[in-house]
Amino acid sequence: MKIDETIIAFDVEATSNEELISLLADKLCAAGYVDETYGQATITRETIHPTGLPTKPFPIAIPHADADGVITSALAFASMKRPVMFCNMVEPEEELPVELVFMIANNTPEEQVKVLRKLATLFGDPEKLVELKALAHSKSIMDWFEVELAHES
Amino acid sequence: MGRLIVVACGAGINTSTLGEDMIRERLEAEGKTDVMVKRVLMADIDKYEGEMDIMVSMMKVYREFKCPIVKGLPFLIGTRDEQKEVLDHIIRLLDEMDNQ
Numbered sequence: 536m537k538i539d540e541t542i543i544a545f546d547v548e549a550t551s552n553e554e555l556i557s558l559l560a561d562k563l564c565a566a567g568y569v570d571e572t573y574g575q576a577t578i579t580r581e582t583i584h585p586t587g588l589p590t591k592p593f594p595i596a597i598p599h600a601d602a603d604g605v606i607t608s609a610l611a612f613a614s615m616k617r618p619v620m621f622c623n624m625v626e627p628e629e630e631l632p633v634e635l636v637f638m639i640a641n642n643t644p645e646e647q648v649k650v651l652r653k654l655a656t657l658f659g660d661p662e663k664l665v666e667l668k669a670l671a672h673s674k675s676i677m678d679w680f681e682v683e684l685a686h687e688s
Numbered sequence: 689m690g691r692l693i694v695v696a697c698g699a700g701i702n703t704s705t706l707g708e709d710m711i712r713e714r715l716e717a718e719g720k721t722d723v724m725v726k727r728v729l730m731a732d733i734d735k736y737e738g739e740m741d742i743m744v745s746m747m748k749v750y751r752e753f754k755c756p757i758v759k760g761l762p763f764l765i766g767t768r769d770e771q772k773e774v775l776d777h778i779i780r781l782l783d784e785m786d787n788q
Contacts (some may be wrong), residue, residue, distance in 0.1 A: 574745065584698025584747060590765045601699045601729075624698075624747050625761055642704040644727075651706045658765040 536641070536648045538680050543612040543673040552633075553578050556598050559611040559638040566609070569640045577638070587621030587631040591661045593668075594631035596621040596686050602642035610650075611674065614668055616630050634668055639670040651682050682685035691723045691782060694736050695760065697746040700729035707744055707763045714775045723782060742781055756781055 540550045540652030541567035542562045559572025577600040598621075610627070637654065641647050657663045670676045693711060694726050697704040698750055704727035730747060730778060743758040758778055762770040 566722065580698060586698075588765050597702070599699055599702055601701055625759070627748055641701050644701050648705050648709045651702060651738050655706055659767050677784050
């Protein structure tokens with residue numbers, strides 16, 4: 536799963552999850568990881584199947600659509616200046632103030648399963664989420680992901 | 689006897705892949721080689737009614753199914769212990785089915 540500095544954003548201000556998803560989709564598109572349809576597909580899917588997660592100590596979200604529109608599997612990331620509201624994946628009527636957004640573009644699920652499992656381990660670890668949120672440079676965020684998502688050889 | 693576990697999520701590609709992988713790993717460890725695990729889109733779930741023995745859902749399920757429903761959220765955001773609890777529950781359900 537590709538992750539690079541051009542698809543990492545921090546101190547992001549967005550008034551809605553649509554705005555935030557568009558921002559990350561534009562970055563993914565500019566980097567050549569998705570085509571122009573992926574942002575809208577993700578926004579649409581977010582309204583039907585929301586991706587806010589009640590993680591601790593603060594909620595996160597993992598907006599994504601299916602493989603259509605994905606060119607190369609990649610992970611875009613945004614750390615919010617102020618929380619942006621996403622509906623809860625398991626309780627869609629509930630809104631969660633999301634601090635970190637992991638936008639996934641995946642067209643090779645079998646190949647990505649190790650990375651997904653590492654992400655899940657991070658999502659279940661409050662200390663790691665706090666650590667990630669404290670990072671304030673795209674380079675340091677990038678380096679952090681490289682360490683945390685590295686494949687064991 | 690062969691069983692089918694279906695893992696359902698919204699896009700059928702990320703969170704269901706996670707659940708599928710963790711369940712497969714546990715089934716292998718238990719030597720349960722006759723249990724199939726399949727990830728599906730929640731939108732397609734009706735097709736599996738009657739065919740699936742256990743449904744694992746990463747999201748809210750709005751109706752009843754003929755089979756037991758297991759909440760898969762811990763696969764995504766749970767601790768190792770919470771994940772183990774869900775896997776233990778799945779194994780227990782399979783064992784109960786075989787003993788019936």
